[in-house]
Amino acid sequence: MVTEEPIRPKPKEEHAPEPPAELPVVRHQSVQMERDYLRALVGPEFRPILGMVAITVGTGTLFYRFVEGWSLVNALYFSVVTLATIGYGDFAPDGFARIIAGTEGFMGVFMMSYFTVAFVRKILR
Numbered sequence: 001m002v003t004e005e006p007i008r009p010k011p012k013e014e015h016a017p018e019p020p021a022e023l024p025v026v027r028h029q030s031v032q033m034e035r036d037y038l039r040a041l042v043g044p045e046f047r048p049i050l051g052m053v054a055i056t057v058g059t060g061t062l063f064y065r066f067v068e069g070w071s072l073v074n075a076l077y078f079s080v081v082t083l084a085t086i087g088y089g090d091f092a093p094d095g096f097a098r099i100i101a102g103t104e105g106f107m108g109v110f111m112m113s114y115f116t117v118a119f120v121r122k123i124l125r
Contacts, residue, residue, distance in 0.1 A: 040122040049115050060104050083108035
């Protein structure tokens with residue numbers, strides 16, 4: 001009869017691992033692209049777009065505040081949601097304000113399209 005010896009794990013070595021050698025700092029292309037995108041956003045090509053967005057949101061907020069009687073926060077929220085064409089449906093204007101909301105949504109689509117075209121032109125240069 002053959003007897004086998006039990007398999008025993010090897011004892012672990014007690015020395016500390018070597019510290020990693022200093023790695024060279026590598027700038028990834030994605031980091032550079034992000035910086036290019038941010039530089040493009042603050043360029044003079046985008047100032048008219050950002051101005052149009054600020055004016056539209058500001059006038060929409062004031063309109064909904066005084067015509068609909070909503071709080072300033074709710075009016076700002078509705079104006080931004082309408083301009084971005086999200087339309088959650090938690091607030092709904094009445095009467096003439098519906099026409100203003102539709103106009104604001106149309107302007108939002110136009111401004112997003114204009115922003116996209118300007119941004120792509122800036123990046124592709």
